Amino acid sequence: MLLNDAHRAALLDVLTWRRDVRHFKTxxxxxxxxxxxxxxMDLAPSVGNARPWRVLQVKDADKRAAITADFETENAKAAALYSDDARRDYNALKLSGMHDAPVHLAIFTETAPREGRGLGRQTMPETLAYSTVGAIYTLWLAARAENIGLGWVSIINPERIKQILQTPDTWHLTGYLCLGHAEFQDDTPLLHKTGWQENVQTHWKTV
Ligand SMILES: Cc1cc2nc3c(=O)[nH]c(=O)nc-3n(C[C@H](O)[C@H](O)[C@H](O)COP(=O)(O)O)c2cc1C
Structure with missing residues (x-):
């Protein structure tokens, strides 16, 4: 299949209007x-084609409440690392949409998958987790194309999340995702818009 200008323009729109969404309608x-x-997610690349991502859709109200409480705890600890003005700025940020997002996905990496038969990951076992990140990004763009927002939450204690969800020892938490209809659309990262940071460009050098 040969892709044309219309495909390229559509892809650029999806990439430009993808955001990390924290403000969800219920x-x-x-x-x-x-x-x-x-x-x-099946379309994502993975080391040795192992497809090591394991997805748990968290619907149970008690589990969701426990995970949201863990975020609140870890977020308060993270805030305490800043002092004065920086802490005030940090506390003004909304860093998860867990309360409102209708869909919660816990995404794990199986660190000892049979699939792929070890191909490609002997010297860099971390490529299994990289593969999961690729699958998450595939999901992220596909969600945007469906007009569904996605927000990635990493301010959580992985061991606590594993305990709450009773996952196998070989599963490593890669990301916790909130999905739902976004309150608003934007083409600019929120951390840039709120003044938390300057926008940085890709560091790319020819050597
Ligand atoms: C690995 C990873 C972890 C992230 N964790 C969080 C998080 O815990 N809370 C949050 O608000 N955003 C989180 N984000 C979103 C980033 O803050 C966001 O991608 C970045 O500010 C750029 O904004 P954009 O995604 O809208 O372009 C995470 C993003 C990635 C890739």
Whole structure:
């Protein structure tokens, strides 16, 4: 299949308007949309084609509450690392949409997958986690194309999340994702917009 200008323009729109979303409406996401999103993760590249990502959709109210409480605890600890003005600025940031997002996905990496038969990861076992990140980004873009926002939450204690979700020892937490309809659309990262940071460009040098 040869792709044309219209494909390139559409891809650029998806990339430009993808955001890390933390402000969600509580409206549910249609199951057919979720099914399509799940299928797009199969399209992601992975080391040795191992597809080591393991996805748990967290629906149980008690588990969601425990995970949200863990975020609050870890976020307060992170805030305490800053002093004075920086802490005030940090506390003004909204760093998770867990309370409102209708869909919560805990994404793990199976660190000892049979799939792939070890190919490609002997010298760099971390490529399994990299593969999972690729699958998350695939999901992220596919969600944007469905007009569904996605927010990545990393301010959590991985061991606590594993305990709450009772996962196998070989599963390593890669990311916790919130999905749902976004409150607003933007083409600029929120951390830049709120003045937390300057926007930085890709460091790329020819040597
Ligand atoms: C690995 C990873 C972890 C992240 N963890 C968080 C998080 O815990 N809370 C949050 O608000 N944003 C988190 N983000 C989102 C980033 O802050 C966001 O991608 C960045 O500010 C650029 O904004 P944009 O995604 O809208 O372009 C995470 C992003 C990545 C890739």
């Amino acid at each position: 409206d549910p996401v249609d199951q057919e949309v979720l099914d399509r999103l799940r299928a797009t």
